[in-house]
Amino acid sequence: MRTIGNKRLRKVIYMTLTLLVSTSQVFAYPPDNAAVLYYRACQWYRAEPDMERMLSDLSRGKIELNEEIKKLVKNNKRAIDFAIDASGVTNCDWGMDYSKGMATVLRPLHTFKKLATLILADAKIMAEKGDYKSAIDLCLSVERFARHVNDRNMMNYVFGLAINKEADTHIQDLLANMPEDLEMLIWLKNQLAQIDSESFSFKSCVDDANEGAILFMMKDNIKGLLPIENWEVPSSLSKIAEKWILAADEEFSAGNRAYWKRLIGNIEAALDMPYTKAYAELKRLCEKPEKDIIENPDATLTTLLLPAFDKSYSAGIRGKNLPNAVRAAIEIYMVKAKTGKLPDALPTGLPTDLFSGKPFKYEKNADGFVLRCRGKDLSKDKIYEYEFKVKK
Amino acid sequence: MRPKENIEKFVRVRKPHVTTSRQMDKRTLDDSFAAMEQTIRTKSAEHKPSVQRISILSRMIKLTAAAAVIIVTTGLIAVFVDRGIGEKPDTNTVSEIVKSPVEMMTAMSLERAFQRGGIEAVEEQSRKAFRPLGLKPKNLSFDQILAEFNGNCHSTGRTRL
Numbered sequence: 001m002r003t004i005g006n007k008r009l010r011k012v013i014y015m016t017l018t019l020l021v022s023t024s025q026v027f028a029y030p031p032d033n034a035a036v037l038y039y040r041a042c043q044w045y046r047a048e049p050d051m052e053r054m055l056s057d058l059s060r061g062k063i064e065l066n067e068e069i070k071k072l073v074k075n076n077k078r079a080i081d082f083a084i085d086a087s088g089v090t091n092c093d094w095g096m097d098y099s100k101g102m103a104t105v106l107r108p109l110h111t112f113k114k115l116a117t118l119i120l121a122d123a124k125i126m127a128e129k130g131d132y133k134s135a136i137d138l139c140l141s142v143e144r145f146a147r148h149v150n151d152r153n154m155m156n157y158v159f160g161l162a163i164n165k166e167a168d169t170h171i172q173d174l175l176a177n178m179p180e181d182l183e184m185l186i187w188l189k190n191q192l193a194q195i196d197s198e199s200f201s202f203k204s205c206v207d208d209a210n211e212g213a214i215l216f217m218m219k220d221n222i223k224g225l226l227p228i229e230n231w232e233v234p235s236s237l238s239k240i241a242e243k244w245i246l247a248a249d250e251e252f253s254a255g256n257r258a259y260w261k262r263l264i265g266n267i268e269a270a271l272d273m274p275y276t277k278a279y280a281e282l283k284r285l286c287e288k289p290e291k292d293i294i295e296n297p298d299a300t301l302t303t304l305l306l307p308a309f310d311k312s313y314s315a316g317i318r319g320k321n322l323p324n325a326v327r328a329a330i331e332i333y334m335v336k337a338k339t340g341k342l343p344d345a346l347p348t349g350l351p352t353d354l355f356s357g358k359p360f361k362y363e364k365n366a367d368g369f370v371l372r373c374r375g376k377d378l379s380k381d382k383i384y385e386y387e388f389k390v391k392k
Numbered sequence: 393m394r395p396k397e398n399i400e401k402f403v404r405v406r407k408p409h410v411t412t413s414r415q416m417d418k419r420t421l422d423d424s425f426a427a428m429e430q431t432i433r434t435k436s437a438e439h440k441p442s443v444q445r446i447s448i449l450s451r452m453i454k455l456t457a458a459a460a461v462i463i464v465t466t467g468l469i470a471v472f473v474d475r476g477i478g479e480k481p482d483t484n485t486v487s488e489i490v491k492s493p494v495e496m497m498t499a500m501s502l503e504r505a506f507q508r509g510g511i512e513a514v515e516e517q518s519r520k521a522f523r524p525l526g527l528k529p530k531n532l533s534f535d536q537i538l539a540e541f542n543g544n545c546h547s548t549g550r551t552r553l
Binding site for chain 2: 101102103104105106108109110111113153154155158159162212230231232305307308311312315
């Protein structure tokens with residue numbers, strides 16, 4: 001009697017568990033990991049090279065929206081939907097084995113960028129239909145996507161920022177063409193503030209490079225750096241480096257690790273300086289190992305493994321500066337929506353020009369206004385200005 | 393009796409009454425050379441091409457030469473357009489070709505591309521790594537599939553991700 005009762009109880013438990021597991025599988029969309037959906041989006045993404053070129057031209061403002069692009073967007077609707085769904089998921093684990101350091105195989109970054117461009121083309125289509133809310137929503141999805149792409153590694157950081165910048169360029173266009181709508185501007189401002197709470201950190205990229213390089217500098221891993229040609233250093237240096245690596249022992253490994261740590265320490269200190277000083281110092285530090293290696297074997301592995309921190313740092317500042325200008329511009333558009341005219345001076349407390357660390361230079365013109373940088377992008381030898389048109 | 397046997401019999405039975413001398417030898421040789429020269433002249437005259445034939449031949453040569461010039465020019469233009477006129481040949485191409493797709497997608501390899509040509513170079517390298525190359529063989533052994541997953545494209549004789 002008791003056995004029969006136990007059997008019944010066990011059956012009920014099994015059935016309940018099975019029901020719970022199966023129902024959770026049925027309704028488990030979107031999954032708790034955005035990366036799964038991004039990978040699926042890549043899987044469904046289809047575009048011929050000619051069409052990809054056309055998309056890039058559209059994104060750069062070289063061409064206008066046309067029927068071919070509309071067709072491409074329509075054909076890739078599934079990929080776009082997956083990416084948008086993914087952008088709404090907080091958790092994103094790409095499944096990368098970062099323990100391999102600089103030998104970690106990265107994701108198809110070019111496809112991510114194309115996918116973002118495709119979503120932004122869809123935003124243009126929405127704007128053409130007059131649905132500015134949906135268009136802005138798509139741009140915000142791309143900004144969230146950019147933050148998911150930015151994941152530890154320097155290249156992910158650079159691509160994440162590039163995608164983010166592209167989304168902000170589209171928001172800049174939408175602000176110029178959409179009807180004056182204070183409510184929508186406030187909503188946009190709040191959405192961006194929420195997205196910006198997850199920032200792009202250059203320091204975390206330095207930490208990642210640091211961990212990856214130290215791994216290669218352990219005595220047993222040093223020979224794994226050969227063949228030396230893989231590191232694309234000048235041939236005169238590669239011969240010296242090869243000689244030292246072939247003769248590597250524990251003392252060589254320890255000396256190289258100490259040299260690297262000193263340099264990384266100096267690089268981290270440089271990141272706290274204002275842009276101009278930081279860039280000059282990073283450039284000096286990045287060139288140092290190549291000069292030192294001739295006399296100092298301890299500089300060997302740093303010469304091979306040091307990323308171009310100066311370039312990526314500048315690319316990072318460039319990538320963050322347009323978003324700052326867009327956020328400042330939204331405040332100016334809001335003043336216009338409230339008062340009916342553009343302010344005579346730049347309101348205080350707005351995001352600053354990262355090249356100078358000062359507020360943007362604000363100038364009104366016939367079409368709207370311009371936010372001009374006060375500092376120069378030293379890697380490109382260029383001063384940027386961002387133009388914002390106002391709908392008449 | 394056949395003529396060959398007649399001659400043999402003649403030589404055996406009666407010696408020919410011919411008196412040889414230096415003058416006689418010279419005259420015989422001169423006659424022979426003269427006859428040979430005449431024969432050659434006649435033959436070459438027979439083989440001489442007609443005016444029409446010469447004309448057709450020269451037209452064919454001209455056409456062939458023109459075709460060769462067109463092919464070479466087209467080839468050169470294609471190479472220059474592909475590389476970009478006035479651009480220096482990319483010295484890094486060799487290392488890129490040697491690398492397998494997986495090697496091209498390592499953090500360090502992409503970082504090197506970034507150093508060379510910024511984000512565009514990284515994009516291009518990523519695109520190359522994921523672009524299927526070469527023909528797909530009909531059959532792949534288990535070892536070949538494993539080698540491919542490990543990024544050793546050389547063992548399979550093709551590069552495909």
